[in-house]
Amino acid sequence: MAERVRVRFAPSPTGQLHIGGVRTAIYNWAFARRHGGSFVLRIDDTDAERSTEANTQAILSSLRWLGLDWDEGPEIGGLSGPYFQTKRRAYYDAALERLQTSDAVYPCFCSAEELALRRETERATGGFSGYDRRCRSLSVSEAKSRLVSGEPHAWRFKVPDDRGDIVFYDEVRGKSVFPCDAMDDFVIVRSDATPTYNFATVIDDIEMAISHIIRGDDHLPNTPRQILLFEALGAESPSFAHLSMILGPDGKRLSKRHGATSVEEYRDSGYLPEALLNYLALLGWSLDDRTTIIDSSTLVQNFSLERVSSNPAVFDPEKLEWMNGVYIRDLPPEDFLERITPYIDAAFQTDIAASATLAPNAEGQKERNAWFLQLAPLISERVKRLTEVVPLVEFLFVDEIEIEEEARTKALLKEGSRETLFAAADALEALEEFDTEAVEGALRAIPEQVGLKPKTVFQAIRAAVSGKLVSPPLFESIALLGRERTVDRIRRAAASVT
RNA sequence: GGCCCGUUAGUCUAGUGGACAAGGACGCCGCCCUCUCAAGGCGGAGAUCACGGGUUCGAAUCCCGUACGGGCUACCA
Numbered sequence A: 001m002a003e004r005v006r007v008r009f010a011p012s013p014t015g016q017l018h019i020g021g022v023r024t025a026i027y028n029w030a031f032a033r034r035h036g037g038s039f040v041l042r043i044d045d046t047d048a049e050r051s052t053e054a055n056t057q058a059i060l061s062s063l064r065w066l067g068l069d070w071d072e073g074p075e076i077g078g079l080s081g082p083y084f085q086t087k088r089r090a091y092y093d094a095a096l097e098r099l100q101t102s103d104a105v106y107p108c109f110c111s112a113e114e115l116a117l118r119r120e121t122e123r124a125t126g127g128f129s130g131y132d133r134r135c136r137s138l139s140v141s142e143a144k145s146r147l148v149s150g151e152p153h154a155w156r157f158k159v160p161d162d163r164g165d166i167v168f169y170d171e172v173r174g175k176s177v178f179p180c181d182a183m184d185d186f187v188i189v190r191s192d193a194t195p196t197y198n199f200a201t202v203i204d205d206i207e208m209a210i211s212h213i214i215r216g217d218d219h220l221p222n223t224p225r226q227i228l229l230f231e232a233l234g235a236e237s238p239s240f241a242h243l244s245m246i247l248g249p250d251g252k253r254l255s256k257r258h259g260a261t262s263v264e265e266y267r268d269s270g271y272l273p274e275a276l277l278n279y280l281a282l283l284g285w286s287l288d289d290r291t292t293i294i295d296s297s298t299l300v301q302n303f304s305l306e307r308v309s310s311n312p313a314v315f316d317p318e319k320l321e322w323m324n325g326v327y328i329r330d331l332p333p334e335d336f337l338e339r340i341t342p343y344i345d346a347a348f349q350t351d352i353a354a355s356a357t358l359a360p361n362a363e364g365q366k367e368r369n370a371w372f373l374q375l376a377p378l379i380s381e382r383v384k385r386l387t388e389v390v391p392l393v394e395f396l397f398v399d400e401i402e403i404e405e406e407a408r409t410k411a412l413l414k415e416g417s418r419e420t421l422f423a424a425a426d427a428l429e430a431l432e433e434f435d436t437e438a439v440e441g442a443l444r445a446i447p448e449q450v451g452l453k454p455k456t457v458f459q460a461i462r463a464a465v466s467g468k469l470v471s472p473p474l475f476e477s478i479a480l481l482g483r484e485r486t487v488d489r490i491r492r493a494a495a496s497v498t
Numbered sequence B: 001g002g003c004c005c006g007u008u009a010g011u012c013u014a015g016u017g018g019a020c021a022a023g024g025a026c027g028c029c030g031c032c033c034u035c036u037c038a039a040g041g042c043g044g045a046g047a048u049c050a051c052g053g054g055u056u057c058g059a060a061u062c063c064c065g066u067a068c069g070g071g072c073u074a075c076c077a
Helices: A019-034 A053-066 A089-101 A112-124 A140-148 A197-207 A217-232 A263-268 A273-281 A296-302 A317-330 A333-348 A366-380 A386-397 A405-412 A417-429 A436-444 A446-450 A454-466 A474-481 A483-496
Strands: A006-009 A038-041 A105-108 A154-157 A166-170 A174-178 A187-189 A212-216 A239-243
Touching (some): A006 A019, A019 A038, A019 A212, A019 A296, A053 A273, A089 A154, A089 A187, A105 A140, A105 A187, A174 A217, A197 A217, A217 A239, A273 A296, A273 A317, A333 A366, A366 A474, A386 A474, A417 A454, A417 A483, A454 A474
Parallel strands (some): A006 A038, A212 A239
Antiparallel strands (some): A154 A187
16 A cells, blocks of 8 residues: 555544543554554544534643644644545535446435334334335436425435445454445435445545554444445445454453443543553554553554554453552653642642642742752652542641541551650750751651560551551651651640540 | 454463463562651562364464353444
């Protein structure tokens, strides 16, 4: 195939961008980038009932968030626009007209109710095989007069009788054969004059000079119909690559009842776009026998349809989470801070960006910035999702901590903890410097002093200072919290232990 | 019912006729490190390559059948 590579991702805005759709988008994007081709984004919004503008916006922002930039499409335009099917009506009307003159279609006056009824009875008796071609045998004059009288009608494609098998080579699955005579005369234009998916998509793919159609294998049965339409319209078929489904843990196609399925949900629950991209890219494609962490440029350099697996994959949230942790740990402290900022602001009603914590030139905040920066690596290696940062740093952001019940019973209400806490408070109060080393030096002496195991001592202090059983490392945490707040918390906790 | 697709450990995968009594990753288990939780290090369990036939000197790899799973079967996409 010498022609230029042009692929398209054509989501239907009937919902948010879901996991399966994203993977399709990733493969299309990577394929285009790999071959120096174009990645076209087209919105297949022919389902007027369920398509919404909000969904379209959500899809665009999800793609942007993931770094999947398109060369032509909504908001940026392009030579093959418009990129919304609802705005391409003229093309569909013209195509229908051509098929009418070439006698490749015929009007069908059967009502939807009628068809449903027939379908049902035939299926019940075992032998349903699609539309029975009833209107195909209408005489030309009858059809014409019913048309003229304004009788509601759809347009059906005449599946040829002498066409033979439809054969094509799927880039993922290899040779595919569909017997033509098993296909019924499908509707291409509805009675409200709008095109169906099969019709619109073929016309657009022709007009947009799409070279490779990479899509979910739920479209596999549509492919022979579309090939017939390409032929009827005198166009060459593009190459096809059908991706297997992404399944839920029960082996059924991934859906909302399996939990989070939209990109936005993953973003909101603290996933990094690069991690989601990485995970999804490898769900059905592999670089080699051992690579699991792969950045987008490596993906682009190596992506090929040949290495796309043809069997369905079960989506594993645990592996995604692990991978997200890998990416979080890999983030430079500055980046990490920037990424957690929105989550922290949301949780504590702070406005870190506005208070210039992260702006290096804002005097007075420099200190706080540096302070926070110290903490970053300590936290980043402890979380797998950005949202998990919130409980870990809560003790630094609230004036009054609340001691969790478990922390109280398991750490504070232990034999000797009252003495421990008083000793710790005294030791910390007596320090000249209040940095990590000094704090550690002071606190390390406590276990022996009170005759308890280090773990017992430090857990009591941790509970007093953070209110929790789990926190970033104690000495650093205390140094960051500051002497005043630390000592105050420890004394209060001591007082509450009788 | 019809048409189509798929089948390597719980999961994602490597494997394209001999180097595979099957490699990597997640998860799981154990040990080490350790102030908690993580991270990290080391080690381990886990696959009769769905099953049955064939082709071949030789099959996870090719062919056929069966079973199981999935998709489509709409004037949805």
